[in-house]
Amino acid sequence: MDGRRLARWVILVAVFSLVVATAVPSRAGAPADPRRGGVLRYAIIGDPENWTPHNVLQCQNQIVMAQIWSGLLKYNAKGEIVGDLAESWQWQDNKTVVFRLRKGVKWHNGEPLTAEQVVQSERHRLDPKESVDARFLGENIDKWEVVSADTVKLTLKRPNVTILRWLTAVPGRAFVIHPKWDAKTAGRSAEATLGTGPFKYKSYEPGAKVQVVRNPDYFVAGMPYLDGIDFPIIQDSQARMTGLRSGQVDIYDDVDNTAAPVLRKEQGINVVEGKGFYGARLLFDLLRPPTNDVRVRRALNFAINREMVVEAALSGEGLPIWGGIVPPKHFGYAKELDGYYSFDPKKAKALLAEAGWKDTKGDGKLYNAAGQPLRITYLTYGPDWWSRVAEMVQANLTEIGATVELKVVPWAEFRPLRAKTAELPEGTPGDWNIIGATLWGLELSDFPVYVMPGGYNFNRYNNPKVRDLLREALGTIDDGKREDLLRQTQAAWIQDAPDITVAWINRSEIVRSRVKNFSHLNQDGCYGTLVSETYLDPK
Amino acid sequence: MSGYVVKRVLVALALVWFIMTLVFFLVHSLPGDAILAMGGDRPETMSEEQRAAMRHELGLDRPLYVQYAGWLVHAAYGDFGTSVSSKRPVLRDVLVCVPRTLELALGALLCGLPLGIVAGICTALRRNSRTDVLVNGAFVVVGSLPVYISGLVLLLVFGLYLGWVPTGGFVAIDESLNAHLRLLILPSLTLGLWLGAVAARMTRHAMLEVLSQDYIRTAFSKGLASSAVYYRHALKNALIPVVTATGLQMGSLLGGAVLTETVYTWPGLGLAFVAAVLRRDYPVIQGVVVITVTGFVFTNLAVDLLVGWLDPRISRD
Numbered sequence: 001m002d003g004r005r006l007a008r009w010v011i012l013v014a015v016f017s018l019v020v021a022t023a024v025p026s027r028a029g030a031p032a033d034p035r036r037g038g039v040l041r042y043a044i045i046g047d048p049e050n051w052t053p054h055n056v057l058q059c060q061n062q063i064v065m066a067q068i069w070s071g072l073l074k075y076n077a078k079g080e081i082v083g084d085l086a087e088s089w090q091w092q093d094n095k096t097v098v099f100r101l102r103k104g105v106k107w108h109n110g111e112p113l114t115a116e117q118v119v120q121s122e123r124h125r126l127d128p129k130e131s132v133d134a135r136f137l138g139e140n141i142d143k144w145e146v147v148s149a150d151t152v153k154l155t156l157k158r159p160n161v162t163i164l165r166w167l168t169a170v171p172g173r174a175f176v177i178h179p180k181w182d183a184k185t186a187g188r189s190a191e192a193t194l195g196t197g198p199f200k201y202k203s204y205e206p207g208a209k210v211q212v213v214r215n216p217d218y219f220v221a222g223m224p225y226l227d228g229i230d231f232p233i234i235q236d237s238q239a240r241m242t243g244l245r246s247g248q249v250d251i252y253d254d255v256d257n258t259a260a261p262v263l264r265k266e267q268g269i270n271v272v273e274g275k276g277f278y279g280a281r282l283l284f285d286l287l288r289p290p291t292n293d294v295r296v297r298r299a300l301n302f303a304i305n306r307e308m309v310v311e312a313a314l315s316g317e318g319l320p321i322w323g324g325i326v327p328p329k330h331f332g333y334a335k336e337l338d339g340y341y342s343f344d345p346k347k348a349k350a351l352l353a354e355a356g357w358k359d360t361k362g363d364g365k366l367y368n369a370a371g372q373p374l375r376i377t378y379l380t381y382g383p384d385w386w387s388r389v390a391e392m393v394q395a396n397l398t399e400i401g402a403t404v405e406l407k408v409v410p411w412a413e414f415r416p417l418r419a420k421t422a423e424l425p426e427g428t429p430g431d432w433n434i435i436g437a438t439l440w441g442l443e444l445s446d447f448p449v450y451v452m453p454g455g456y457n458f459n460r461y462n463n464p465k466v467r468d469l470l471r472e473a474l475g476t477i478d479d480g481k482r483e484d485l486l487r488q489t490q491a492a493w494i495q496d497a498p499d500i501t502v503a504w505i506n507r508s509e510i511v512r513s514r515v516k517n518f519s520h521l522n523q524d525g526c527y528g529t530l531v532s533e534t535y536l537d538p539k
Numbered sequence: 540m541s542g543y544v545v546k547r548v549l550v551a552l553a554l555v556w557f558i559m560t561l562v563f564f565l566v567h568s569l570p571g572d573a574i575l576a577m578g579g580d581r582p583e584t585m586s587e588e589q590r591a592a593m594r595h596e597l598g599l600d601r602p603l604y605v606q607y608a609g610w611l612v613h614a615a616y617g618d619f620g621t622s623v624s625s626k627r628p629v630l631r632d633v634l635v636c637v638p639r640t641l642e643l644a645l646g647a648l649l650c651g652l653p654l655g656i657v658a659g660i661c662t663a664l665r666r667n668s669r670t671d672v673l674v675n676g677a678f679v680v681v682g683s684l685p686v687y688i689s690g691l692v693l694l695l696v697f698g699l700y701l702g703w704v705p706t707g708g709f710v711a712i713d714e715s716l717n718a719h720l721r722l723l724i725l726p727s728l729t730l731g732l733w734l735g736a737v738a739a740r741m742t743r744h745a746m747l748e749v750l751s752q753d754y755i756r757t758a759f760s761k762g763l764a765s766s767a768v769y770y771r772h773a774l775k776n777a778l779i780p781v782v783t784a785t786g787l788q789m790g791s792l793l794g795g796a797v798l799t800e801t802v803y804t805w806p807g808l809g810l811a812f813v814a815a816v817l818r819r820d821y822p823v824i825q826g827v828v829v830i831t832v833t834g835f836v837f838t839n840l841a842v843d844l845l846v847g848w849l850d851p852r853i854s855r856d
Contacts, residue, residue, distance in 0.1 A: 049624045128589055206635055207806025208709040232708050234804045239707050246699045246706040412571030412819040
């Protein structure tokens with residue numbers, strides 16, 4: 001072959017390669033050859049409590065609704081916020097963000113989605129009668145506006161860059177609903193349950209299951225791969241596990257920590273887990289003796305063998321927290337705080353002695369100068385990992401000489417008891433030295449409710465420095481500066497020892513091996529799962 | 540006979556009213572808050588004003604005696620209020636569950652009763668034999684096991700390890716009759732074995748008692764075939780206490796259905812009740828109890844009337 005012919009072939013091949021590379025859409029992580037078709041069976045723990053996307057409180061609701069409805073934003077498999085109905089967004093300043101909407105998005109009945117409908121839906125979220133997030137959003141959001149046919153603008157009252165989290169469908173409840181959506185009829189028919197999500201509503205049988213079917217006009221080309229998803233309602237965790245092991249169910253979440261290690265060993269079953277921002281946290285009542293003394297609080301922190309708690313109470317499915325409250329590999333992780341606490345009963349007793357608690361009677365228990373025992377009252381919820389953690393903590397504190405009265409109550413009783421503490425008049429101690437809680441909040445975005453006065457500040461924590469640092473962090477767009485502020489917040493927080501942060505807890509889903517490309521989102525939402533890109537392949 | 544019927548009906552109605560009142564006040568004395576229980580542990584930002592509005596909408600902020608009176612009057616018309624969690628009418632949600640639980644009870648009866656009666660007859664006729672000891676022993680074991688345990692054992696053996704039947708769930712009849720019936724097998728068997736154990740013991744005892752009567756000896760001495768004596772003369776009289784006992788077991792059957800439905804995720808009244816208790820969904824708890832108790836009371840009434848018809852001496856008393 002002569003040189004000119006060779007050159008022609010090289011150019012031809014190069015051009016052809018360029019055309020192929022640009023024409024074929026590339027999706028990071030997209031499977032090479034996903035099988036299309038099939039119905040995924042995803043067990044949920046209860047009936048959707050309602051079909052009001054902006055009033056959803058239970059996780060099983062969010063998983064179902066996230067298939068039918070979309071939000072402006074969503075989380076991807078890496079736990080990053082990405083566009084959903086919004087193609088892109090841009091901060092104009094630290095209080096204004098503009099969203100450019102995707103073109104060609106349709107409702108399930110074929111109508112086009114408009115910018116006006118998006119704004120109308122977001123305004124619906126500001127209505128206290130219609131939305132559980134209305135109060136928080138109302139405190140932060142000034143207005144939504146339509147800028148053009150494909151652009152909407154959000155203006156905040158005060159800087160809060162983590163507002164984007166509240167605009168994700170899960171966990172943000174930011175589903176964009178149809179203007180004709182009606183709470184009385186939604187969930188009864190496809191016509192009354194219109195969304196723009198990858199799946200359409202098919203049917204709902206109370207107590208039995210929810211069914212959704214593929215949306216052929218979904219705005220992500222070629223997706224979803226599945227023909228549909230069935231959500232059988234299985235309340236009992238053992239029944240869910242048996243259903244999965246027998247092949248009747250493909251996925252179930254809300255996995256008890258004790259089940260994951262057992263199921264990992266079974267063939268045909270995979271444990272999909274993520275180390276999201278979810279953990280066990282024990283709040284001190286900062287007004288009730290003896291936990292109103294910071295030395296006592298620090299001492300109790302040193303008395304807890306967190307490694308043992310993770311092994312015994314969480315079956316090893318977790319990571320002890322010995323320092324800051326943001327987990328490793330998460331934005332805001334304060335490595336410099338690692339090792340602030342350790343399991344050191346001697347140090348615990350020394351701190352308690354400093355605070356006036358000593359074993360004056362030689363019976364192994366600690367007493368103050370008046371002869372009163374070191375009595376700790378502890379309220380938690382059970383049966384669940386909460387009560388198992390509580391039993392381990394009780395054992396650890398008893399070993400250093402405290403007398404721990406543990407009360408474990410069902411959820412419906414626990415929440416009101418806990419809420420009552422937050423609502424006590426200023427300066428009034430509660431009935432419990434320790435109250436169980438969970439640790440949530442990517443980028444500490446939920447933490448304002450824990451440090452500001454109000455219904456979620458169960459231990460009445462009140463440190464203006466921490467509040468100001470957190471507020472400043474939430475209002476800082478620059479990632480580097482914001483992360484530094486979050487680390488400073490944690491450093492100030494840990495000095496006060498307002499709680500015992502015990503462990504971050506692995507969240508996982510159990511899936512059959514025929515389920516492919518299923519992702520656990522490393523965020524703190526309702527078990528954070530991504531099903532729209534999932535497909536079924538028996539191989 | 541008509542006086543007997545009227546009296547029994549009035550007693551049944553009074554009993555239902557008493558249970559309704561008891562349940563209403565017991566349920567409202569449960570610690571906890573239905574509205575607060577609805578959220579998970581996320582700091583959802585619902586304000587106390589929103590919660591107060593929800594309580595007002597559901598009538599939970601009225602004095603208890605006002606709530607009771609209102610509920611009683613509405614219940615008489617079949618209106619049991621609105622579910623706190625689903626916001627749907629309670630009656631609608633509960634009535635969906637009723638046929639599923641009745642199906643389960645019927646399945647249990649069909650599985651357990653014939654098995655128990657046949658076993659009872661065999662063991663009575665082969666008294667003190669090896670068959671008697673083995674069959675009796677098996678039924679004592681089965682009858683002693685809590686339904687939750689026997690259900691799990693059956694589920695693991697036949698559902699999981701052998702894979703002969705599905706392990707649980709529900710498919711509507713109109714979706715697939717075959718799948719629906721296959722899902723009913725294990726739960727019916729679980730309850731049915733327990734019922735069969737009771738029926739077997741009752742039948743054996745009753746048969747032995749009847750077989751010791753003079754008229755049975757007379758029938759044999761007249762030269763009647765054994766089968767005629769046993770099945771035409773003895774069994775009819777032996778069945779009277781069995782029918783009564785089975786009727787009395789209906790209450791336990793419905794109670795056992797709660798556990799069975801939980802094990803097999805059969806969405807009947809039992810499962811609805813458990814979910815409602817955990818959520819403190821008072822209207823649903825009350826609705827399920829009222830419907831269940833009414834069903835039980837009137838089933839027993841039907842049994843009493845049937846017994847009265849079988850043995851006219853009872854209705855004359």
